[in-house]
Amino acid sequence: MTPNLPAGSGAAAEHRQLLAESVADFATRGTDLARVRRLRGTSAEYDRAVWKKMAELGWLGIVVPERYGGLGLGLAEMAIVARGLARALVPEPLTATAVLAATALAAAENDALKEEQLPRLVAGELLPALAWQEQAGGLDCTAIETRATPFEGGFKVNGVKRFIAGAAQADAFLVSARGAGGVLLLWLPREAAGAQLKLEPLADGRSFGSLRLEDALVPKSRVAASGAAAVEALGRAFDHGCAITGAELTGVMDRALEMSLDYLRTREQFGKPIGAFQALQHRAVDLHIHRELASAVLEEALAVLDRGPAAPARAATASRVKARCADAATRITREAIQFHGAIGFTDEFDVGLYLKRALVLTAWLGGASWHRRRYARLAPGARI
């Protein structure tokens, strides 16, 4: 991959085309749904060998600056990978680690920590996850109960972090906590004393981690950011995570719609393909329109986010994407089950895997209603 191409240039377009091709190639030859089925419900959840392969393809460093071993590209490139892999339901935690954790760490202040950890993240050697959330539906990055109290020059941390995606094989966590001086972003190895991880099984066969911290010790050198910088790092990671989750949702709906249309063209009842019935045709058209809307909004939002807008515009844009993509994926994957009839309700048939993935991606990082409310508050010209 070639880093740092000016957006909109012919070279950038060509580069994105190549990227899309390598993602499509990986999705057909580097993974399959049998692997997805094998890993679901296991404590491993994903495959570190595949993760390493993704690192070799450069994908883990797409949004990491070059000076930390990354490619310094934008969300537009990251979205190509996320959308393409989501089509194949690739279980490796790309968004959780290579977007959320990588963005938060790259935006942090502690340069020594970044120089030490980011290149390892990019190389696929070290897999960190961002542990920021505490309450279900509590999406304000600054609503933090976890306490960090000064101890021997560092901090002693107590609290519970929940809904941590990618936690299953995470080697370390970036933990948000509240100290006397405001918000802190702390680096904590998985094996740290006082840190206990539990996994909660999800609808899609993956898991959320719950991280219980009891007097977990964080030396000063592992404070990634504090105060306004920590809040900014968390906010940016959340917003960029929402946008790339939108890309994943779009990949999920791409494939679910494709499967549905194939089925409508081939499944015969009453002596003809069921896709010849107008009642089903019109519903399929509506799903197609929703997918096109989601795809158009995603593309525009990525361009906006890659220009680096101020925090309120960034948040409004991210919310617009998440709301639209969540709605469209929800609608498409549910209708996909109905189109398939009884076979769609079987575990054996793949379309159900897409329904479940859409469920999780919709709930994670905030559902459509939450994002619409945030958009209403933050959108340009909003006076609600």
Next chain:
Amino acid sequence: MSPSASNRDYNAMSDEDFRREVRAFFEREYPPQLRYILHRARWREMKDWWRKLYEQGWIAPNWPRERGGMALDAGKMVVYLEEMERHGVARPPDQGITQVGPLIMRFGTPAQQDHYLPRTLSGEYIWCQGYSEPNAGSDLAGLRTAAVPDGEHFVVNGQKIWTSLADDATHIYLLARTGKGAKKQQGISFLLVELRSPGITLRPIRNLAGHEEFCHVFFDNVRVPRGNLVGELDDGWTVAKALLGFERLSIGSPRRPQYALNRLEAVARAKGLFDDPGFVDRFTALKLDIEDGATLYGRFVEQVKRGEPLGQDVSMLKIWTMETWQRLTELLIEAGAEQGVVAGVHDVAGVETDFLNPFYYSRPATIYGGSSEIQRNILAKYVLKLPS
């Protein structure tokens, strides 16, 4: 040629410069009382504006310069339409400019072109469209109005309906059956007919909004010169079909619902509806439906600007925009509560608001120009490639 038809090459201007010039002209010259009117503009209201545009050389943005038009390319055309919509500039009865003019240029004889085009440009000839019939709506090719050759004339019998502004028009362009083919699209011819011809009767039809904007047109042994046939005999379907595409882009413009959205926002603020989280969710969902639709529209506009032809997928814009517009006007009525069903213009916290008219005028939006159902059929067949 219009008197001052300039030889300016608008396409050589930057979009920004062109936009600025168009905007300034509309702001300076367009009659303020005609901004954002909800009804279909009538000739008597619009004839001064027509004259102004004609003198400016701007009445026919889509026509070539040698015919007195602005010769705008697709990108500049989009800018021109966007500025019309932004300033609330109504469409005059312009079917001569947008529809029949381009068809005469493409399929008409030199004599037809020299006769009709300058008179259409100047507003001497005002056109209406004679396509739909009582039994040929969505199934337009099922039309039955007959034109039978008789010496140097056709004799036309039958009826046309939903003919917008026929009582403002001087001429009608007509699809009539002249023969029978293997397919019902064959054997149809495209005719130009003077509305004052003996045997033509107009009966205005009152619509749900209480306005008489369309007519029922009856043809009783109307004699039409053979020289008024455009294109080949029995090949009128080809002529009529040549217009689609760009029309479906402009008809799906996301600015269409803007009036209703602005009023809804003003009404909601005046009535304190934004304190109701349920309302906020519905309002924001609709607002995003419009904004996201605008983003989708932008994709098609970019395609036009790159000079690529629009495919059948452009049908999705009309479906989305018009159906969103309807839902918006429904929420506007609901927001008005009892006031929402009181006819006329209301003063809502200093904002002039008509609750009912947007609701009424968004009803036929999913019917005309190819109903939502027809658009879905098109998408199912040509885009999704579903079997039939």
